[in-house]
Amino acid sequence: MEMHQLRYVVAVARTRNFSRAAEQCHVSQPSLSQQIQKLEDELGERLFDRTKREAKLTPHGETFLLRGVRILEEVDAAKREATDAKSLLRGSVTVGVLPTIAPYLLPAAMAAFTAKFPGLEMVVQEDTTARLLRLALGGEIDFALASRPIREERLEVRELFSEELLIALPPGHPLTRKRTVRANDLEGERLIVMQEGHCLGDQVLGFCDRHGLHQHISFRSAQLETIQSLVQAGLGISLIPAMAAHRDRKHAPEYRSLRSPKPSRQIVAFWPRQRPPGRAAGEFLKTVLASIKQHSARI
Numbered sequence: 001m002e003m004h005q006l007r008y009v010v011a012v013a014r015t016r017n018f019s020r021a022a023e024q025c026h027v028s029q030p031s032l033s034q035q036i037q038k039l040e041d042e043l044g045e046r047l048f049d050r051t052k053r054e055a056k057l058t059p060h061g062e063t064f065l066l067r068g069v070r071i072l073e074e075v076d077a078a079k080r081e082a083t084d085a086k087s088l089l090r091g092s093v094t095v096g097v098l099p100t101i102a103p104y105l106l107p108a109a110m111a112a113f114t115a116k117f118p119g120l121e122m123v124v125q126e127d128t129t130a131r132l133l134r135l136a137l138g139g140e141i142d143f144a145l146a147s148r149p150i151r152e153e154r155l156e157v158r159e160l161f162s163e164e165l166l167i168a169l170p171p172g173h174p175l176t177r178k179r180t181v182r183a184n185d186l187e188g189e190r191l192i193v194m195q196e197g198h199c200l201g202d203q204v205l206g207f208c209d210r211h212g213l214h215q216h217i218s219f220r221s222a223q224l225e226t227i228q229s230l231v232q233a234g235l236g237i238s239l240i241p242a243m244a245a246h247r248d249r250k251h252a253p254e255y256r257s258l259r260s261p262k263p264s265r266q267i268v269a270f271w272p273r274q275r276p277p278g279r280a281a282g283e284f285l286k287t288v289l290a291s292i293k294q295h296s297a298r299i
Contacts (some may be wrong), residue, residue: 003075005039006068008032009047013065016054092121093281096132096144100200100224101267104243105145109291113284120280129199136271142281143271145288147199150270157270161292164242165203165263168227168253170234181256183211190218190236192227200224200265204239207263228253239263 004025011021012032022029040047047061057065097106102124110122125132125141132144133152150157167186169176175185191208194201201220208215218236221227224244231238231253238253246252269285271277277285 001039001042002035003072005035006072008035009039009061009065009068010072012036012048012055013057013061016056018050018055088117088120088280088283090119091280092123093284094123094125094141095281095284096125096127096135096141096146098129098132098146098199099126099222100194100198100241100244101145101147102126104241105267105288105291108294109284109288112291113287116287117280117283122284128197130197139272139275142277143269143285145267145269147203148266148268150268152270154273155270156273156276157268160267160269160289162264162266164257165207165239165265166242166245166255167258168231168238168240168245168255170231170237171254173234173237173254175237175256176254178256180259182259183207183213186237187213188216190216192219192221192230192236192238193217194224194227195220195222198222200241203263203265207239241265 008021008025008027011024012018015021015024018033018036019029022032025032036047043060043064045060045064046058047064048055049058095106106124110124114120114122125135127135129146129150132141132146133150133155135141136144137152137154145160148157167175167181175181178185186208191204193204205215219227219230221230224240227238228240228244228246230236232251240253240255245255247255269288276282
């Protein structure tokens, strides 16, 4: 019994026609018929009742088909596993990520990953959530790292962790002297936020709306580092993800937590439901999760 014979049987069973099955299997119809006849002779049983119009499985053929399909599925799975194992020696992983996540979360994870799999190339595409959704659905990235909300039913979304948004204040700002900062303490403050299209900007403005704060937006930027520099220069305040806080820098904003409920964002990974990450991309996602746990343990 040969694997190609099993594939021919499955093709005929699905098309109920030898000619159409031969077309699907890219062989001549006589060759396919000959191989199935050879298999039937080996088994000592007919698998199909043949007429001019169609080929119908016999009771023996129906039983054989069930096992044949299972065998082919196992063989295909074994091939994929072998290919995945080989892909860890060479190939590439392409990850989409928000620019408010990439410089703070990825360097440690990428360093650990490339040390373990030096033959794999890492490609990082930084973009907005809307653009990452298109890249994922178009099969241009293996998976993406972003923050909720992700409203797309065709995507599998995996929660990674929740991150507090801290108030970034200019050094010497009156609020730095308060033991507890409340949302209403921010009323009247000049606000520096991300440009439109960046989800962090929407999250900050959403927080203001929920607490009835009037939005006095003084500046917008596409870069968190620029926003923090503007805050440090005394041009306004902002809400900054905890991972981006420069707690160890001499010239930096001062950070405070808001009294509960604290503003936060939920970091997720997502990919198309019909195309989950391959083994190499899956290994990198595991490395990202391990890096998150190590970072959390140090805080």
